[in-house]
C-alpha cells in the first residue's frame with residue numbers, strides 16, 4: 001500500500017461547489033492512487049511526507065479541448081491577425097499534410113509537457129489529422145506520448161466525410177474519409193484504447209470536426225448512434241463565430257444548436273468547444289439537455305471570436321469546462337494562462353453588458369460573474385464531468401489523486417497576497433509547480449518533468465518548424 005501525506009498547505013481548493021470549495025485543513029493524504037483524507041492529519045509511522053508550506057493545492061486541471069499537433073505551428077505570421085475562417089486556411093490546413101510521424105509526435109510531446117508544467121493531469125485532444133492514405137497512426141502516437149508522461153488522455157477522434165470543395169481539387173491531406181472508414185477506425189480505437197472506468201487513463205470519443213459541415217445529417221445521426229452503442233461520448237466544435245451562425249443558417253435554416261439537437265447531438269454525453277455565439281433559446285436547450293461546453297477564452301480572444309456566455313450556460317444547467325484549444329490559435333496553451341483569462345473574461349463580459357442608471361441600466365456589475373473558486377471548479381471537476389471521468393477532478397476522499405501543488409515562494413507576483421488560495425489563478429503568469437501527481441504518480445517535481453530536457457526539446461522544435469515550413473510550401 002503506497003501512501004504519502006502532503007502537509008501544511010497555505011490553502012487547498014477542492015474543485016467542489018459552495019462551502020466545499022475549500023478544504024478545512026492544510027493536509028491531504030494519498031493512498032493507492034486515491035485521495036484518502038483531507039484535514040489536519042498526522043503522519044502515520046513510516047509514511048512519506050511532502051512539505052507544502054507556502055504552497056497551494058488544486059486538483060490537477062482537466063483540459064477538455066486541444067489540437068496537440070498545432071504545438072509546432074504557433075504564431076504563424078500568415079494567420080496571426082485573421083479571424084477563424086481565413087485563419088483555418090492560412091495555418092492549420094496549410095500545415096496538415098506537412099506532418100510526418102516524427103513531427104506529429106514532437107508536437108504532441110511539446111503540448112503535453114507545456115500542459116503538465118501548468119498542473120494539468122487530463123487532456124482531451126480533438127485530433128483531426130486523419131485522411132485517406134495517411135502514412136502514420138496519429139491516434140496511437142497521442143496515447144503513447146500521454147502514457148510516457150503519465151497523463152490521462154481522452155482522444156476525440158475527429159475527421160470529416162464532406163468537404164465544400166471538389167475532392168479532386170484538394171491536396172491529399174485535406175481529402176475526406178468515407179463514413180465506413182471513420183466508423184471502422186473509431187471501432188478499432190474503442191476496442192484498443194477505450195476504458196469506461198470513471199478513473200480511466202484512456203478514453204475514446206467520436207468527434208467529427210464540426211457537425212453542420214463535416215458530415216451529412218444522416219451520417220451525424222449514425223455516428224451518434226454508433227458511439228452511444230459503444231459507450232463513447234460525442235464532441236465537436238460549435239458556434240465559434242458570427243460567420244458560423246450565418247453559414248449554418250443559410251445551409252440548414254436553423255441555429256447550430258437546434259440543428260445538433262435534431263440530429264441526436266445534444267445530451268449529457270455531448271460537449272462542444274466554443275459556443276461563443278448563442279441565442280437565449282440555444283442556451284436554454286443546451287441547459288435542458290445538460291450538453292457541456294469546453295470554454296476556450298484565449299483562443300476565442302486571439303481569433304476575435306468573442307466571449308462565451310459561460311455563466312448563463314451554467315445557470316441554465318450546462319456543465320462548464322475550460323480548454324486551451326490548439327496552440328496555433330493560442331500561443332499560451334497552458335492551463336494557468338487559460339484559467340486566468342477565463343476569470344477575467346467572464347467579468348469583462350458581464351461588465352461590458354452592464355448599463356449606466358442614467359441610460360436605464362442597473363449600474364456597475366460584473367465582478368461576481370466568476371469567482372476564482374468557480375474557475376477552479378470549471379477547470380477541474382467541470383472538465384471531468386464533461387468527459388465522464390466521475391472519479392477525477394476534485395479533491396475529496398475516494399477520488400483519484402490528481403493533484404497540482406503550486407509554490408508561492410519564488411515569484412514576486414505572489415508576494416503580498418492576502419488570500420493565498422486564489423494566487424495561481426488570480427496572479428496568472430507561469431506556474432511555479434512544485435508537484436503534479438496523476439493517479440498518485442508524480443509527473444512533475446520542482447518544475448521539471450522526469451526525462452524531459454527542455455533545451456533539447458526546444459532545439460528539436462526549431463528544426464521541426466523549419467522542415468514543416470519547407471514541406472508546407474511544397475504542398
Ligand SMILES: [Zn+2]
Nearest residue numbers: 237273325326
Ligand atoms: Zn478547436
